[in-house]
Amino acid sequence: MLLKRTNIEEKLQRTRLKQSTSNSILNDVEAIFNQVDENHKVLSKRVLGADDSTTNDFNFDELETNKIYHVNQIKEVCIDYRLRFLDTKYFKGKLPQEALAKIKHLEEVHNTTIAGYKIVAPSKLFKLENADDPLLFAPMGNGYYYLIHKWGNDLNPLRKWLMMPFKNFENLVFTTLLVSFLATFLVPDGLFSNGMTPSQFWMIFFFMFKSIGAIVIYYGFAAGKNFNTAIWDSKYFNA
Numbered sequence: 001m002l003l004k005r006t007n008i009e010e011k012l013q014r015t016r017l018k019q020s021t022s023n024s025i026l027n028d029v030e031a032i033f034n035q036v037d038e039n040h041k042v043l044s045k046r047v048l049g050a051d052d053s054t055t056n057d058f059n060f061d062e063l064e065t066n067k068i069y070h071v072n073q074i075k076e077v078c079i080d081y082r083l084r085f086l087d088t089k090y091f092k093g094k095l096p097q098e099a100l101a102k103i104k105h106l107e108e109v110h111n112t113t114i115a116g117y118k119i120v121a122p123s124k125l126f127k128l129e130n131a132d133d134p135l136l137f138a139p140m141g142n143g144y145y146y147l148i149h150k151w152g153n154d155l156n157p158l159r160k161w162l163m164m165p166f167k168n169f170e171n172l173v174f175t176t177l178l179v180s181f182l183a184t185f186l187v188p189d190g191l192f193s194n195g196m197t198p199s200q201f202w203m204i205f206f207f208m209f210k211s212i213g214a215i216v217i218y219y220g221f222a223a224g225k226n227f228n229t230a231i232w233d234s235k236y237f238n239a
Helices: 008-019 022-033 071-081 097-110 159-166 169-185 198-222
Strands: 068-070 083-087 118-122 135-141 144-150
Touching: 008 068, 008 071, 008 135, 008 144, 068 071, 071 083, 071 118, 071 144, 071 159, 097 144, 159 169, 169 198
Parallel strands: none
Antiparallel strands: 068 144, 083 118, 118 135, 135 144
16 A cells, blocks of 8 residues: 655644644734834845845734744754755745745735745755745744745655654664664674674674764765754755
8 A cells, every 4th residue: 555645734734733723823923923023124036036034014814824834843844854944045946836826816915025935845956846845935023934835746755754864863873773783683693603692693783883884974974964953944055
């Protein structure tokens, strides 16, 4: 049976529900925004331009609460699935017509010019065109973002588990130990003597761990890779 592909928007919704109910989100956001300076700078550059806007003047009565996410919720999902959350000026794919239509509709409904767009997508989408699951956000200020549009294909259902070793240093060490342990069992029982003793097993395990660990370290440094916790909002390709 084929595994269902992972919808990142659904994962974001589940992450948000862990922290608050949908009925309280809009009230919480509006209470925070009452303290925000209304005289924010309106920037002229548009969706794929280089603007630094951190807030947009939305009409709260017209917002859909299920599309409001805090940066901490976005960060958690990006780290779990090794995704990036970057300004659209780094995005090298094409925005679909449906996304542009939604932007135009939002600007008409809210009577504003939206700026400061960001996208959640795999790292390669910020260098090459691809069909994986991008999500387009607009900043609302105070760490909140409004989801405008999701397009493309859902992620591989195993992506979270495949990216787990790269989540942080502890996961990488645990994975290396586990792979080394499994590799030790693959060594033929009579390779060094008639029967493998416990001391021989642990000596082979230690050798496997050093060898696999050296490969992991070499690949990490040679390819300039980093952990999910460090790259989720990094604009550097070799981060």
